[in-house]
Amino acid sequence: MHPTERSRFNDFLVPTDRLAERFGIGPTEAVPPQVEPRPMWRSDLGSLGEIEIARRLAESGDLNLFRPFPDLETSELAVLHLATRRVLGIQIKTIGVDLAHPVGTVTIHASSFRPSPLTYLAALAWLREEKRFHDECLLIPTEELRGLCRPHESGNHMSFDWHPLSRRFTCVR
Structure with a gap:
């Protein structure tokens, strides 16, 4: 896009490499020096997993999300x-694993869980040391999910443990 000075879009045109500056973040602020690693909250990890699933599905070009x-x-x-024109729903869960904690627990709210042939649970594993997702994820039809879960103490949740390198869930990968 090359608007003229009189174009109504001229004031809003920003080079993509300077987008952070447009939001008030200068180059030195955009990459602060890291003194020690900051903790990652479960909600941060969950958001990262949701974005990763959406990104991978969007790359196909055959889907609208x-x-x-x-x-x-x-x-x-x-x-x-x-x-x-078929529509499916996906519930996305993300676990974090590392050498000290190779197994993660996937937890589902039982009160809002509604199994359906049109919904799936996608579970991803974030490899903390490598700062990337594991090469495989679980894609479980929600109608089969209760059979994989164990009872939870609170009664309001269902959960299962997943070791990303195990073969326990090979039937649903």
Whole structure:
């Protein structure tokens, strides 16, 4: 886009490499020196997992993605296949694993859980030391989820443990 000075878009045109500056973050502020690693909260990790699933699905070009608002526990991401017009819902869960903690617990709110042939649970594993996602994820039909979960103390949650390198869930990968 090359607007003239009289274009109504001229004031809003920003080179993409200077986008952070437009939001008031200078080059030195954008990359602060790291003294020690900051902790990662579960909500940060969950958001990262949701973005990763959406990014990977968006790359196919055959799908439209919709994020329900407010965030629904049953389907955080609705996926429309453009050719078949079939819609599926995906609940996305992310665990963090490392050498000291190779197993993560995937937890689901039982009160809002509604199994359906049109909804799936996608679980990703964040490899903390490598700062990347594991090469495989779980994609579990929600109708099969209760059979994989153990009872939870509170009664309001369902959960299962996942060791990303184990073969326990090979039938649903």
